[in-house]
Amino acid sequence: MNHDIKNRDLAEEGKRRIDWADRFMPVLRLIRQRFEQERPLDGVRISACLHVTTETANLMRTLKAGGAEAVLCASNLLSTQDDVAASLVVHENIPVFALKGEDTETYYQHLDEAVNFQPMITMDDGADLVSRLHSEEANPAFVENVLAGTEETTTGVIRLKSMAADGVLRYPIIAVNDAKTKHFFDNRYGTGQSTLDGIIRATNLLIAGTTVVVAGYGWCGRGFASRACGLGANVIVTEINPLNALEAMMDGCRVAPMIDAVAEADLVVTLTGDIDVLRREHFEAMKDGAIICNSGHFNVEINIPDLEALSESKKTVREFVEEYSLTDGRKLYLLAEGRLINLASAEGHPASVMDMSFANQALSGEYIVKNHQQMKKQVYDVPEELDDSIATLKLQALGVKIDELTEEQQNYLSSWTMGT
Numbered sequence: 301m302n303h304d305i306k307n308r309d310l311a312e313e314g315k316r317r318i319d320w321a322d323r324f325m326p327v328l329r330l331i332r333q334r335f336e337q338e339r340p341l342d343g344v345r346i347s348a349c350l351h352v353t354t355e356t357a358n359l360m361r362t363l364k365a366g367g368a369e370a371v372l373c374a375s376n377l378l379s380t381q382d383d384v385a386a387s388l389v390v391h392e393n394i395p396v397f398a399l400k401g402e403d404t405e406t407y408y409q410h411l412d413e414a415v416n417f418q419p420m421i422t423m424d425d426g427a428d429l430v431s432r433l434h435s436e437e438a439n440p441a442f443v444e445n446v447l448a449g450t451e452e453t454t455t456g457v458i459r460l461k462s463m464a465a466d467g468v469l470r471y472p473i474i475a476v477n478d479a480k481t482k483h484f485f486d487n488r489y490g491t492g493q494s495t496l497d498g499i500i501r502a503t504n505l506l507i508a509g510t511t512v513v514v515a516g517y518g519w520c521g522r523g524f525a526s527r528a529c530g531l532g533a534n535v536i537v538t539e540i541n542p543l544n545a546l547e548a549m550m551d552g553c554r555v556a557p558m559i560d561a562v563a564e565a566d567l568v569v570t571l572t573g574d575i576d577v578l579r580r581e582h583f584e585a586m587k588d589g590a591i592i593c594n595s596g597h598f599n600v601e602i603n604i605p606d607l608e609a610l611s612e613s614k615k616t617v618r619e620f621v622e623e624y625s626l627t628d629g630r631k632l633y634l635l636a637e638g639r640l641i642n643l644a645s646a647e648g649h650p651a652s653v654m655d656m657s658f659a660n661q662a663l664s665g666e667y668i669v670k671n672h673q674q675m676k677k678q679v680y681d682v683p684e685e686l687d688d689s690i691a692t693l694k695l696q697a698l699g700v701k702i703d704e705l706t707e708e709q710q711n712y713l714s715s716w717t718m719g720t
């Protein structure tokens with residue numbers, strides 16, 4: 301079996317950690333048990349380009365239990381957990397192409413392994429695999445053989461919707477990110493907690509009393525801001541959307557333009573999905589000692605060339621912490637090269653939220669096998685009944701009961717919908 305991992309000897313540690321994550325993934329486990337019986341993915345080749353974490357390992361086990369032949373490559377240069385990659389190869393016989401800290405060239409070689417597997421389904425996080433399959437680098441026959449794909453993240457869905465609008469998307473996609481059981485929980489509580497986890501592991505910073513600037517008040521920004529507030533930070537939100545800005549204000553945050561906010565910031569975190577959120581003018585306005593990092597999908601939110609241009613030197617002062625000495629004497633600290641802080645210096649979102657995200661992935665894979673003939677080359681939502689079933693299963697697994705409508709209540713509500 302072809303693969304590219306750092307060290308097979310890490311497999312036992314990887315397995316222990318994958319099993320630990322599995323304890324918190326009851327919905328995915330139930331799906332895996334059903335898949336073992338029903339084998340809905342029998343003989344289906346799946347290429348997954350995802351963060352190689354303990355949670356992703358449990359998704360890969362589930363796909364394999366369903367009969368799929370699956371390969372996995374990294375969706376980010378810094379997010380791979382090498383022990384997990386080793387365990388998937390050694391214990392699960394799943395080919396993995398991922399090395400923590402790989403360079404860009406290796407990253408694309410790994411993507412090409414996933415492309416050359418000639419997938420029938422792609423599972424992407426950020427749309428790099430789909431882009432590569434559509435590019436001149438790929439054998440043009442391969443994209444034609446894909447039945448459909450799934451996309452895990454907001455940035456990827458935006459990229460794919462834009463490809464669909466331009467008429468260049470060559471196969472259907474299910475936007476897993478847009479399922480309620482995904483983004484309400486993973487993007488909000490997952491990013492909220494794991495971003496703080498990454499910052500704290502990298503810096504050992506005390507959050508209480510710290511002025512934290514949160515760029516972007518989408519689901520990820522909301523989650524992060526609320527968790528930072530909970531730890532006692534003074535949060536300032538920056539936004540370009542008036543509605544989001546109002547929401548941030550009424551959630552109790554201060555709202556200000558970036559140029560004003562950075563002058564007060566001890567810590568700035570970008571979660572927008574856009575480029576150059578922090579650039580020259582902002583670095584010029586920052587306090588000595590400010591820490592900056594990114595939790596958006598790509599490392600484009602912080603303009604690092606601008607930071608380099610203002611600096612006379614840089615050095616690593618802790619793992620994942622780079623000290624930039626500016627020509628005016630100030631020092632700024634960049635975490636994890638501006639890449640996803642929650643996956644670079646921590647372990648990504650906790651298993652309990654990834655349980656629902658990856659339940660959506662697994663069920664969407666099954667849905668594609670059953671329904672691909674009716675699907676067009678566009679971006680689809682996860683069917684509502686799948687989304688609802690995941691919420692129901694998660695509540696059951698957590699032992700939480702909810703009320704049911706009485707017959708009278710049901711009749712009352714339907715009398716409104718029937719116009720009587």
Ligand code: ADE
Nearest residue numbers: 351353355356647648649
């Ligand atoms: N994205 C964010 N957190 C993740 C995790 N733990 N596993 C896979 N993808 C992720």
